[in-house]
Amino acid sequence: MVEENKGTITFVQLVKEDLVILRIVPNDGIIPDYESGQFITLGIPVIAENYKIVRRAYSIASHPENKKYFELYIRWVRKPLPGRVTTQLFYASEADEIYWVKPVGGFTIEEKNHEGVNDDRRIVCLGGGTGLAPFVSYARHLHDTGSKREIVVLHGASYVDELGYKDLLTKLEQESLDRGRDKWNFRYRASISRPEEWFNRSWGGQTGRVENFLRSKDGEMSPLEKLVGEKVTKENTVFFICGWQGTIDGCMNFLTPKGFVTEREKRPDKSFEVKFESYG
Ligand SMILES: Cc1cc2nc3c(=O)[nH]c(=O)nc-3n(C[C@H](O)[C@H](O)[C@H](O)COP(=O)(O)OP(=O)(O)OC[C@H]3O[C@@H](n4cnc5c(N)ncnc54)[C@H](O)[C@@H]3O)c2cc1C
């Protein structure tokens, strides 16, 4: 039997009409210990179902060192039919109560490799849409714990106004330039997948879905490799991918031929270089 806790929504920031950053404070004031990359399960009494509590998983975008609140980045699912929990959540306001179950999940940073040795390979995160959430947590966690490990966050969105956390991630990259990469080694880039649409006319960065950062043409370096300034290999880089299953598959289409292996299909010696988390 899972232990259901009560919390209060204390902050609602609409990034756009169907994209929200929410903060939840446990009613007893205690944020339990957890790891970056884990998710909490929210429970909401659904009015249309006679107030039955329906539960859904949400990746935590805040970091374990933040003992004030959980922060979540959530899309209102509207098609083909309104999602049961998100529809209700988008009617919720600050001061409303909500149920939550403590953080769990294995989509966490591996500090040691399969031989138990400290893993200092570069971390590359590819997030599609709200699949950015766990990587916001990684960045905040590594930053606040003084980690010197290199981390690159790549975000894919359809529209320029769906680049949630752009300010935070841009500031973290600027700090890397100001303080020096030997102290804090962070990069952030985004890709817009519908660049031809009028709304995106101001976009001058990477285009296409987020996996395009891995695409190399005619043996040239990929956009990711140009960004980090070297060939990306399984000896120097580990990957984390989150979002639609199509995003995971799209990324693996580039990574598998280069010898990268996922945690789910790890080698007999238990080594792997890719972790992913998808919807369902
Ligand atoms: C580990 C994990 C972490 C996650 N983290 C996040 C996160 O950080 N942010 C985030 O936004 N999401 C996240 N999700 C997804 C989230 O858990 C929910 O699945 C999502 O919010 C939809 O929930 P819902 O109740 O609103 O939709 P549901 O009611 O569950 O609907 C799901 C889909 O089915 C469709 N549907 C519903 N009823 C019918 C029907 N009768 N016939 C046909 N289609 C139907 C809906 O249109 C929708 O497309 C995560 C999922 C997992 C597994």
Ligand SMILES: NC(=O)c1ccc[n+]([C@@H]2O[C@H](COP(=O)([O-])OP(=O)(O)OC[C@H]3O[C@@H](n4cnc5c(N)ncnc54)[C@H](OP(=O)(O)O)[C@@H]3O)[C@@H](O)[C@H]2O)c1
């Ligand atoms: N930890 C987790 O498991 C976790 C965490 C957060 C979110 N999620 C889930 O991840 C999904 C992302 O949802 P979202 O609304 O935030 O995304 P979204 O805004 O609809 O899409 C984000 C990006 O992914 C692309 N995309 C859309 N469908 C795709 C597909 N089938 N294959 C490959 N790429 C695709 C989009 O490209 P186009 O412009 O071409 O459509 C866009 O560039 C949701 O299902 C969400 O519930 C899971």
